[in-house]
Amino acid sequence: MGWAGLLWFCAGITVFATALAVANRPLRTLPNQANWAEHAAAHARDDAALEAP
Secondary structure, three states, rough: HHHHHHHHHHHHHHHHHHHHHHHHHHHHHHHHHHHHHHHHHHHHHHHHHOOOO
């Protein structure tokens, strides 16, 4: 087995970790979308303040 087995083991861990990250992505993006909306609103307020005479 040797090196080939170690390589397969690492590949399996990588695939498993990637699948786990993809499966958890929706849980992480929900708060991020709320933060993004707040961030965009802050930019809109800043832009409106800059354009006001």
